[in-house]
Amino acid sequence: MARRITLKDVSARAGVSTYTVSQALAGKAGVSDETREMVIRTADEMGYVTNVLAANLKGQTSSTVGVMTASGRNQYYSMLVQGIDGVLQQYGLHAVTNDAMRGGVYNAELERESVSALLQQRVALIVATYSLGESSLRAIREWDIPLVFVDSLPPAAAEPCPFVGCDNRLAGELVAEHLAGLGHRNAVFLGFPADWNTRLPREAGFRDAASRLGMSVTTVESENTAEGAYAAMRGHLAEVGSGSFDAIYASNTPLLHGVLRALRDEGLSVPESVSVVGFDEFEWAELLSPSVTVVDQHIEQIGREAGRLIAEIVTEGREVTEHLAIRPDLIIRQSTAPRH
Amino acid sequence: MARRITLKDVSARAGVSTYTVSQALAGKAGVSDETREMVIRTADEMGYVTNVLAANLKGQTSSTVGVMTASGRNQYYSMLVQGIDGVLQQYGLHAVTNDAMRGGVYNAELERESVSALLQQRVALIVATYSLGESSLRAIREWDIPLVFVDSLPPAAAEPCPFVGCDNRLAGELVAEHLAGLGHRNAVFLGFPADWNTRLPREAGFRDAASRLGMSVTTVESENTAEGAYAAMRGHLAEVGSGSFDAIYASNTPLLHGVLRALRDEGLSVPESVSVVGFDEFEWAELLSPSVTVVDQHIEQIGREAGRLIAEIVTEGREVTEHLAIRPDLIIRQSTAPRH
DNA sequence: CTGAAAGCGCTTACAG
């Protein structure tokens, strides 16, 4: 690697102290306009580029934000991270993403390593998009690193803690109202494991509104994968038969995928035999036959809001604990229809 | 922020020099096993975590890799980056991703800013997943930072330069052979703009094999979005009518999406009126009606191979210029059928 | 096998 131009080099060429160069380049006060301009010109000519590692080390600051994900095969996470990242770029920050899944399965060991890597990098803040393990939470708290939960609500142990995400209860209510309004009486809630803490509010909102509207709800438990949902749904059908329910709320996109395959393979037509609603809008929802009714949680918006909040905390050192719930909308398509 | 435990603190408590601590913790020779063990124990007790910023600064090394993407709305990129990232994690490296698209459109200014941010961070290597602009290429070369192209072939100006990606020519050949084998005679190649340099080989392989097999190929130009493809396809149909071709090769997933919508809205049935092939496997391909025949370029494998190559270059300083072409496979489904 | 010391490239009190 060729030797790099340093601030010292610029200071020598410009004939001013390193202090002056540092202040001028950082756009801080304490330098005359004339000098500042001259310094900037010299630095440009020399092709000087600040070494942020050194700046961060000395300044005891950091411009990197760590993001913990547990993505599995859910494309949803990547859209979320993209949204956050886009905003951070505008603030001169950048995100380092670490995933806690190995081979589609949550791996506590991997999570510990990831958090440790983030500590080693002295990240300015950590974003959690799922329920972090106890020891991770403890380490982050011990190190006094700001923590923001996005999508996933903070566990009690992490409160008070800022949060940005969908109003999952409301989402469930919207779905229940829509299904009940179509005359459905017996719904299935297909849920992923409750260690994902979006599960509970997503189910509760649905159940509460359903019971208010006189619609019964049966919960079917599934692994958090399309394959798991496929198996769970076929198992349920084998057990109770297809006549026992007239609607299904699949609580995320992989589960929706599994359900649709299971129904197809059982020869059950949607929406004639059963109405189906998914959670999360996705690009193919409208092209499937039938097109699929879904809850749109406005994931890009969640990402952007989270990015803004993070930037505020990091650059202004603001203490924030607010919970920001984004209002979801129902996108009604052909997979839900009046009960025959 | 609470004061952090430093290496000096550990050295004081352990009663040995900082040199000894550094060597012991880094797992290097030059320390007796006894001392090493004692040092590690002390560091653990004190909750010491290396500051990699400082280590990198002093050691003139870096554990971060920059990834440049131009994702637009193609989910494909996020799978690629995930694949790379997963491998890098295992080597103690991490990726910082910067996107050059703003509002779905390529933004040269944003690219320059992104590359500059990567230089400021003194990244160990840069991964390009699309044709970087001239000035970015020049800056990277000037700074003598290793560059690896993934998915997208290096432009002539960047050679010699390592590459990992799909054998796009072969992909085109497989598609042409499949379609010609079904009796199709007049194919449409739906292409995204040629500044994405995967376009040319993807088209050339298709054309060459088609002409060898007596199948004509008409190229339809499209923006690199589903909406663009929809408009392009409807425009083409308005111009030449649906009788002029019997098969379509959509050269990526957003384009496939646009084509399928256009055909549906024109009332043309697949595969009865026209066979359709997409590029890139995606989770919904099998659930669409009809299910869609696609080229699977094995994107996770490309990501993994790239990750391995990158880790080798960064950690071992190997000079690499090899081009690694991954063999694609055709996944035949119901959207392609013998010509009537 | 171990120590004392220099230095990576910055920022920032402290003096003028």
Add this chain to the structure above:
DNA sequence: CTGAAAGCGCTTACAG
């Protein structure tokens, strides 16, 4: 408004 100097937390020749 500007300078000389200390120091962020590490690694690594150089000497013993």
